[in-house]
Structures are given as structure tokens and as C-alpha cells.
Amino acid sequence: MKKIYIIFFSLFCFAVSGQNKYFIYLKDKSGTAYTTNKPEEFLSARSIDRRKTQNIQITPRDIPVNQSYLTQISAKGAKIIGKSKWLNAVLISASETQLNEIKKLSFVSSVEGNGDIRGARIGQKSDFNNKFGVQEEYNYGNSLNQIQQLGADKMHKAGYTGKGILIAILDSGFENAINLDVFKHLVSEKKILMTYDFVDQETDVYDDHNHGTSVLSCIAAKSPGKLYGTAPDATVALFRTEDVSSETKIEEVNWLIAAEKADSLGADVINSSLGYYEFDNPKQDYTYADMNGKNTICAKAADFAAGVGIIVVVSAGNEGNTAWKYISTPADADSVISVGAVDVNGNPAGFSSFGPGATGLVKPEVAARGSQTALAYPNNTIGTSSGTSFSSPIMAGFCASLKQAFPTITAMQMRKVIIESASKFETPDTRIGYGIPNYEKAAKLAEELIARPLAIENQEFDFSISPNPFFNNSEIKLSGIEPKPDAEYFVIDYSGKTVFTKNGIIKLNEALQKLQPGNYILKLKSGERVYSGKVVKGD
Known part of the structure; x- marks a missing residue:
């Protein structure tokens, strides 16, 4: 297990190995052996089924990086x-000459960043527990x-306990989890589908930090x-x-790659009790303006995950009492469910990070118990601890059990019912x-949403949009529909704000170019019918 409290000096660290770590973006996927027509060659059956259930297309973004380039x-x-x-990028270890x-x-x-993604390490790494507002209390x-x-x-009581739902948990380590009494069922029933350490490139995740x-x-x-x-x-x-021995942007890359692995496995839910805004090298620090859901690797990854139908639940952060004050990334992503913390009485915890996002988006979306939360420790005891690190998984599990109750609900529909309940x-x-969400309200909303024609119009009217994602130079086409002259178009962002409206026959690629x-x-009213579908505009 790595020690948490160590002073790192860049000269020492880098002189020893001579190897830096770089995140290299590639121009294309030309010449790849894979095609979107055969997704079974690079996605699990579960991942493909999740897309089909939510009417999400397989796109070039899903195709692996070109092996020839690697x-x-x-x-x-x-x-x-x-x-x-x-x-379409690769994380490498190399010397400057090799780079x-x-x-x-x-x-x-x-x-x-035009250099080592870790940056130069300056000063002493902050206490991981303080960073996430964790205060150990062993009172049973x-x-x-x-x-x-x-x-x-x-x-x-209704029988919805997450059975059949796959949750990917991205964290700092799961010390001794496999030996704890509270997890005996996970082992005996083989409910731990996969483990992987993206930091040390190994399968063992049980000998590192205890946060997870x-x-x-x-x-x-x-x-x-x-x-x-x-x-x-x-x-x-x-x-x-x-x-936990460092705070660099390589951890955001790890997060991205782990989210992609979760997608490939067919995960229904991702939980991440991690957040980023400040790094060992101050030159890498984010500003509040960066918390716009678009600038950071983590936010992009979180939205991509949501875009392929995964319910993404993340901690809002524990900076409410600090100079920073606000949420951290990936809580700023527009398609995630970011979770603040409340106490036993439902009052906001003082440490819980403030919203909104830099674009004005309501953040956090919701809250759950994060003050003196009951939980397990790696020494096989049960106690309490505080932090949005714990309100997030409570919410992620809640979403998973609700997903069991409504297996056809999409990730964005889940986000909607969680918020509206x-x-x-x-x-x-x-x-x-x-x-604070409520099960009975959420269940009622889910029933209404799934029963509503708008929730199934893509299947009912065979309506599809291509390409999806689209770009400024894309020729956007609608199939399965012939808009009438009196057709009404609406584009709605994930805060519920209508950002575009237009009547009549229009060229979508021209109309949608101004979108960020x-x-x-995208909703289209034509005659007596209303069509609706998710569209993604790429960078």
C-alpha cells in the first residue's frame, strides 16, 4: 500500500526514471480493423443491449484506437x-526525446498541456481525507x-435492490473489501464482475487506499x-x-479510461466520489470558469458515458467551507447527477460544495445523507464518516435499484425523474x-414517463437522427419522418432550457451549427405527432 503523506520533489522523481507521462491526441481512426456495423467485436453484449434499449446509435467514437498507431x-x-x-488518445510513458x-x-x-500530464510536483500533497471532508468516527x-x-x-420492500444492475465504482482503492463481513454476499454470489487498478496497471484493488x-x-x-x-x-x-500520493491530471485520464471500460462491460451506473480543481502544480489548477462541463477531461468523459446510456453519479465536492467553495469536475458535466450532502434532518452539510456550474446550470442536482453517514471500514467495523464521497454512492445505489424497477428507462430519463422527485x-x-429525491415520487414519474408516447416515439415512428454525434460540417438527416410545412422544431439542453426554436421546413445542419x-x-411537432430524440454535438 502506498503512503499518503509524502513530500515529492520534482527533481528527485523525474531524475530517477527519466520518464514522463503524456496524453497524446490522435488525428483519426483511419485504417482501423473495426467497424460500427460489427460492434460485438469491441463491445460486450450487455453494452450493445444498453444502447439498443435506449435507442443509442453505435458511432465512430465507440471504435477502439487504431492498433497500428499504438x-x-x-x-x-x-x-x-x-x-x-x-x-481518440493514448497515455504513454516516455522520455522527452521519445516524445x-x-x-x-x-x-x-x-x-x-504540451508536456507531462502530471506537471511538476510542488510542495506537499494535501491530506486525501481532508480533501474529501472525511472525518472518521467509529461510533457504531x-x-x-x-x-x-x-x-x-x-x-x-417492493423487491428492488439493484439485482441485475451493474455499477462501476471509480475510486482510490478498496482496501480489504473482499474480506469484510458486509460484502460476503458479493464474493459468494460472484457479484464482483471485474477489478482493475488503472494507477498501477494490475487487477488487485484490495491493497491500496480504503476510501473506496x-x-x-x-x-x-x-x-x-x-x-x-x-x-x-x-x-x-x-x-x-x-x-492518493499525488494530485495530477493523469488521474482524470485514468477516470476517462475506466469509464470507457465500464461502458465496454455494459455498466448501467457509474459512481465516482472523486473531484478535481487543484493540483500539485498550481499551473494545472482549474478556475471556476472551467467548471462549465466542457473544459476538463473528466467532464467530457462523464458526458460521453451518459451519452452511451450510463447513469453517471458523482460527488459535488466538499469545498463549501473553503476559499474555492464551488463544485469540482466532473460534477460540472451537464448530463451527470451530482450529489451534495445533508445531515440526519435533511439540512445541508456545511462542507458540501456550492453550485451553480459556471454556465449557471443548477448544481448539485440533488443531495443525500453525507454527514455522519453509516458505513464500513476495512478493519471490518461499522462506523460513521462525513463527505459527499458517501452521499454520491447512496444516490448511485438508489438509481440502480430504481433502474431494476424500470429496466427500459434511459439514463437521461433517470436523471429527469431523480430531479423531479x-x-x-x-x-x-x-x-x-x-x-432530496423520493422513491415513491420517482417511481410514479418513471411510470408516467415510460408510458407516455414521447418516451417511445423513436420506436413507434421509427425516427432516427444521423450522424449522431454531429459536428459543424455534418449533413444532418432525419429518417422515418417527413416534416410538414407547419412543423415546429425545439432543441432543449439538459438543464431543461429551450435553446432553439424554428417553424417550417429548415436545414438542420445550418440551424444547429450555433449550438455549443x-x-x-431535439423535438419535432409535425401534424398530430411529436417526435423526440437525443442529439450530441461533438467538439
């Missing part, structure tokens, strides 16, 4: 650490309040009379993406957003 990069002496199909040779390759576009308790606060006890162990317990603990998670019967994939939906604020990159809903 081979040529390796031939320059670099070590391939990871690769991203969504950003200069790699940059000469015709298919290389650019280097993230149980999870009744945090379950009842959401009405999840009624959900469990407690996070996992908020989701999947199952110990009668002691502790229950909100989705005790879910299947999980455990991914280590966070290196919350206690402050009509009067959102900057502390807990739309408030992101996820949108």
Missing part, C-alpha cells in the same frame, strides 16, 4: 499505459436514516441489523483511478440543488 508509438520506445477511444519523435508521426494531433450505528431519507426502504471500501458499503453492504447499502444486490466493477424541485438552490458542444434533446 504499434508505431511503441516502436519509438514509449510504453503504452492506457488508451481512450472516446477522445519529440512521436510528435513527428503523421497521425499525432497534439499533447495535452446503522443505515436506517440514510435509507429512509430517500424512501429506499419502501423500494427494497467505505464508498462501496454505501452501495452494496448487506449485513442484517448492522448495515445496508441502497443497492445491496447489485453487481459491481471496482476500478482504482485515484493515486426531489424535495426542492420547484425552488432549487445552490446548496442541495433540487433537494454537448447533449441535447
